[in-house]
Amino acid sequence: MPRKLIHSGRHYATVIVLACLSIATTATAFAQNSRSGQLRLIVPNQAGSGNDAFARAITGALASSFERAVVIENLPGSGGMIGTQQVARAPKDGSVLGLVSSNLVINPFIYKSVPFDVSRDITIISVVASGPLALVTNPKKVNARSTRELIAELKADPKRFSYGSAGNGTALHLAAEYFLSEAGVQIQHIPYKGAAAQMTDIMSGEVDFGMLPLVMIEQQVKAGRLRPIAVTTAQRSSFMPEIPTFAESGLPGINLDAWIAVIGPAGMPAPVVADAYRRVQKTLSTPEVRAYQLAQGGLPPSLTLEQSRDFLASELEKHGKLVKRTGATVD
Secondary structure (H helix, E strand, C coil), X not given: CCHHHHHHHHHHHHHHHHHHHHHHHHHHHHHHHXXXXXXXXXXXXCCCCHHHHHHXXXXXXXXXXXXXXXXXXXXXXXXXXXXXXXXXXXXXXCCEEEEEECHHHHHXXXXXXXCCCHHHHEEEEEEEEEEXXXXXXXXXXXXXXXXXXXXXXXXXXXXXXEEEECCCCCHHHHHHHHHHHHHCCCCEEEECCCHHHHHHHHHHCCCCEEEEEHHHHHHHHHCCCCEEEEEXXXXXXXXXXXXXXXXXXXXXXXXXXXXXXXXXXXXXXXXXXXXXXXXXXXXXXXXXXXXXXXXXXXXXXCCXXXXXXXXXXXXXXXXXXXXXXXXXXXX
């Protein structure tokens, strides 16, 4: 055999061996890392928010699944972009993950400048929560008891009403604009710094209505301080099945889930991503976490890693079209 071919064969064999050693080293390093140190879970929302509450509810199960302490780090600001940017810049060894909301796929279209590219700079690990939002009104200021009645009341005197959201560019803002776009009416928007402040002002009558997560409104609805009109998903929620969907109420175009997902930085090695996915799935399967998810309005979709990537891509496309259609902006 010619010397050149012998040398070439040895070269390729060496490359293959080195590649295998690299993969094995990556997997071993992550396995060791997962049993030592801490897992930083960045929540790009303020303490007391829905994301923060979810993070704290699953911390125990997450620590057990990852076999190390979990430290929650709240980094709010700019619609979640400050904290998400830190996740995008984090080490790629799985030691830092993020817990983000649907804002992840809204921000690129509603802000003029976003300091990262969702498709290029983020790795989605798993969707961990999903559920509807509900349009609720102040029953002392809004007479309507159904979607049709609410639209008629708003159209009769649109300048008299205002709606609140958890902030410019949030899922609660976009969902309300979605409703108004379908209803064919424009109402003044009052942004707040979080859903809790928004809900307080709906109940006090500072604003007339808004979109809120079901888990936030249950007790207030029972007490008569809020009146639910409809939920944003295609099916009624098992958590509050008495609330009809918008589709049932004459607005079939509205179909919107609010979701929470675990993410990491782009460029994480495949074994690291697979291990993180497996451990998150183990967390979601625990009885306490499943019970908490049901209390929030439903279980998340069961997606593989590949399906999770497809989900993120489809949500980006969906929300981009929605922002363009509604004309929602950061005021």
